[in-house]
Amino acid sequence: MSNKGKDIVEGSSRSSTSTIGDATGGGDHQRQQQQQQQQQIPLSRYESQKRRDWNTFGQYLRNQRPPVALSQCNSNHVLEFLRYLDQFGKTKVHLQGCLFFGQVEPPGPCTCPLKQAWGSLDALIGRLRAAYEENGGLPETNPFASGSIRIYLREVRDSQAKARGIPYKKKKKKRIAIKHNGDTSNLPM
Numbered sequence: 153m154s155n156k157g158k159d160i161v162e163g164s165s166r167s168s169t170s171t172i173g174d175a176t177g178g179g180d181h182q183r184q185q186q187q188q189q190q191q192q193i194p195l196s197r198y199e200s201q202k203r204r205d206w207n208t209f210g211q212y213l214r215n216q217r218p219p220v221a222l223s224q225c226n227s228n229h230v231l232e233f234l235r236y237l238d239q240f241g242k243t244k245v246h247l248q249g250c251l252f253f254g255q256v257e258p259p260g261p262c263t264c265p266l267k268q269a270w271g272s273l274d275a276l277i278g279r280l281r282a283a284y285e286e287n288g289g290l291p292e293t294n295p296f297a298s299g300s301i302r303i304y305l306r307e308v309r310d311s312q313a314k315a316r317g318i319p320y321k322k323k324k325k326k327r328i329a330i331k332h333n334g335d336t337s338n339l340p341m
Contacts, residue, residue, distance in 0.1 A: 198279075205276055206283040209233060222289075227298035230280075234273055234304065241268040246315040256316055270309040277301060 212233050213220040245267045252258035281296035
């Protein structure tokens with residue numbers, strides 16, 4: 153069995169760091185500055201993960217036939233990447249016809265697929281969205297901030313919640329108490 157896909161998902165250290173400028177031909181000086189800064193300051197866990205994710209996505213684009221330049225990447229490539237990652241998932245998502253569909257704690261095993269958990273995909277998109285702009289991409293052209301990505305994530309969240317029998321509930325905003333002439337009342341924000 154090949155480790156090629158696993159290296160890509162885990163962000164193999166063999167992959168090179170890419171910037172949006174690299175895809176257009178002008179990232180050498182910027183890359184040197186980044187490497188100097190990186191050698192001076194140890195990265196936080198979040199920054200390390202963001203770099204690994206960025207390298208993984210860049211490697212995924214380079215492995216496409218034909219290879220896709222970062223400057224040519226769009227939300228469709230991101231959606232394909234998210235679907236590709238499902239094969240490495242560890243979350244059992246019961247299908248509609250499964251006996252355990254909608255059960256929080258199924259009593260036995262089934263043949264339903266393992267997929268990436270919604271929370272993992274949501275966090276990944278957040279890191280890639282930030283990395284895109286840090287590597288020279290414009291916020292207006294950020295494929296990770298696309299409406300189609302938000303819709304996809306919402307559909308994944310809802311389908312996984314239904315499959316487990318747990319409805320997703322959006323957190324409500326807290327109300328704050330405001331004192332007005334000695335009177336305390338709760339007012340909506």
